[in-house]
Amino acid sequence: MSHVFHRSLTQSYPTAVRGDGPYLIDSQGKRYLDASGGAAVSCLGHSDAGVIEAIREQVGTLAYAHTSFFTSEPMEALADFLIERAPQGLESVYFVSGGSEAVEAALKLARQYFVEIGQPQRRHVIARRQSYHGNTLGALAAGGNAWRRQQFQPLLIDVSHVSPCYAYREQRADETPEALGMRLAAELEAEILNLGAENVMAFIAEPVVGATLGAVPAVPGYFKRVREVCDRHGVLLILDEVMCGMGRTGSLFAAEQEGISADLITVAKGLGAGYQPIGATLVSGRIVDAIRQGSGFFQHGHTYIGHATACAAALAVQKTIEERQLLARVSELGAGLRARLQERFGDHPHVGDLRGRGLFQGVELVRERASKEPFDPALKLHAKLKKAAMARGLMCYPMGGTLDGRRGDHILLAPPFILEETHLDELVDKLDAAL
Numbered sequence: 001m002s003h004v005f006h007r008s009l010t011q012s013y014p015t016a017v018r019g020d021g022p023y024l025i026d027s028q029g030k031r032y033l034d035a036s037g038g039a040a041v042s043c044l045g046h047s048d049a050g051v052i053e054a055i056r057e058q059v060g061t062l063a064y065a066h067t068s069f070f071t072s073e074p075m076e077a078l079a080d081f082l083i084e085r086a087p088q089g090l091e092s093v094y095f096v097s098g099g100s101e102a103v104e105a106a107l108k109l110a111r112q113y114f115v116e117i118g119q120p121q122r123r124h125v126i127a128r129r130q131s132y133h134g135n136t137l138g139a140l141a142a143g144g145n146a147w148r149r150q151q152f153q154p155l156l157i158d159v160s161h162v163s164p165c166y167a168y169r170e171q172r173a174d175e176t177p178e179a180l181g182m183r184l185a186a187e188l189e190a191e192i193l194n195l196g197a198e199n200v201m202a203f204i205a206e207p208v209v210g211a212t213l214g215a216v217p218a219v220p221g222y223f224k225r226v227r228e229v230c231d232r233h234g235v236l237l238i239l240d241e242v243m244c245g246m247g248r249t250g251s252l253f254a255a256e257q258e259g260i261s262a263d264l265i266t267v268a269k270g271l272g273a274g275y276q277p278i279g280a281t282l283v284s285g286r287i288v289d290a291i292r293q294g295s296g297f298f299q300h301g302h303t304y305i306g307h308a309t310a311c312a313a314a315l316a317v318q319k320t321i322e323e324r325q326l327l328a329r330v331s332e333l334g335a336g337l338r339a340r341l342q343e344r345f346g347d348h349p350h351v352g353d354l355r356g357r358g359l360f361q362g363v364e365l366v367r368e369r370a371s372k373e374p375f376d377p378a379l380k381l382h383a384k385l386k387k388a389a390m391a392r393g394l395m396c397y398p399m400g401g402t403l404d405g406r407r408g409d410h411i412l413l414a415p416p417f418i419l420e421e422t423h424l425d426e427l428v429d430k431l432d433a434a435l
């Protein structure tokens with residue numbers, strides 16, 4: 001019997017023993033095409049020689065130095081790399097160990113910013129329904145799935161939720177995408193006014209919604225309007241790019257494609273590509289300045305912030321992506337994947353929607369296309385699909401629909417950027433067979 005506390009206490013899992021590019025191999029020698037990058041993590045595949053060498057070198061010279069005593073070269077270099085390429089106004093990087101910690105840091109930076117500038121009453125957060133921002137208590141409070149939060153009430157921060165920008169289910173029959181974007185931005189503004197702008201700290205959203213909706217990009221213009229609404233009311237904009245960032249949608253930051261910047265951007269997953277646990281919160285100059293000129297100290301920290309080996313690994317990952325021009329490849333492969341999905345599933349009676357950007361694609365399943373009626377969640381279709389896919393040597397990331405019918409079961413595809421065209425064929429063939 002395993003003594004590991006796995007999340008599921010009822011399932012058993014194959015033992016992964018080796019990675020080989022876009023494949024994972026289990027103890028029985030079975031190969032799995034990693035079409036989900038784990039959870040949109042493994043953007044460089046599983047055995048990149050350059051990254052392995054960079055980690056080896058860093059561990060051999062300086063594995064770790066606590067940031068209350070030292071800074072380190074890999075941490076400084078990675079921060080420079082990110083800020084040189086980040087949307088305008090972002091100035092500093094706070095390194096953590098994963099996505100939830102990055103969101104937690106963003107929420108606390110926002111809170112401390114308003115304390116420093118003498119507006120401590122601004123502490124209400126607005127997020128969107130059907131969102132996921134992490135599992136630590138603060139990030140959990142922000143997330144928009146009531147059932148995830150329920151058993152942990154009361155949570156530490158006050159959050160209210162507005163509609164997600166989810167055209168497939170939110171767009172009305174008589175509405176253009178632009179009109180949907182305007183309506184949803186107006187809903188955000190109404191919620192700010194309802195709470196009293198002087199009480200609202202931040203709005204948090206994923207530019208392309210990952211786990212909870214399955215690679216749903218916003219309609220054109222939505223985020224520009226959201227930025228305007230936030231600015232009009234002095235509310236900070238936090239973009240959670242933990243899943244959709246670091247090249248996954250074809251640009252290093254997903255915000256670039258929206259033509260906006262943010263006060264805080266969180267990244268994780270693809271930053272270290274799974275070679276080391278790492279996350280980061282990019283912080284705008286105005287927040288850094290307020291803290292520098294105020295207390296001079298961010299009241300938050302973890303033992304492993306700025307871990308030298310994790311930073312060296314992430315820097316090697318990001319430099320490799322840049323040197324091999326893999327972001328252009330993401331757009332190319334993404335188009336190829338989308339075309340194959342369209343060809344194979346465009347007329348499938350149970351595929352309601354195909355959407356996504358770059359190598360971040362989603363397939364939404366419905367009982368009936370015309371009514372968009374989801375399958376009964378009690379069927380646990382997503383779990384069956386995951387099992388069927390694993391049996392065929394395919395890792396994909398399915399998630400269940402909701403009882404209220406506001407989303408169907410969906411499959412998230414987020415494969416490594418190093419695929420060849422033949423892998424795309426294998427992916428779609430195996431997914432088809434599993435479906």
Ligand code: PMP
Pocket residue numbers: 039098099100101103132133134135206210211240241242243244268269
């Ligand atoms: N934000 C988003 C958008 C995510 O997708 C996730 C993870 N699925 C998180 C935060 C939390 O990241 P982690 O699991 O690394 O804590």
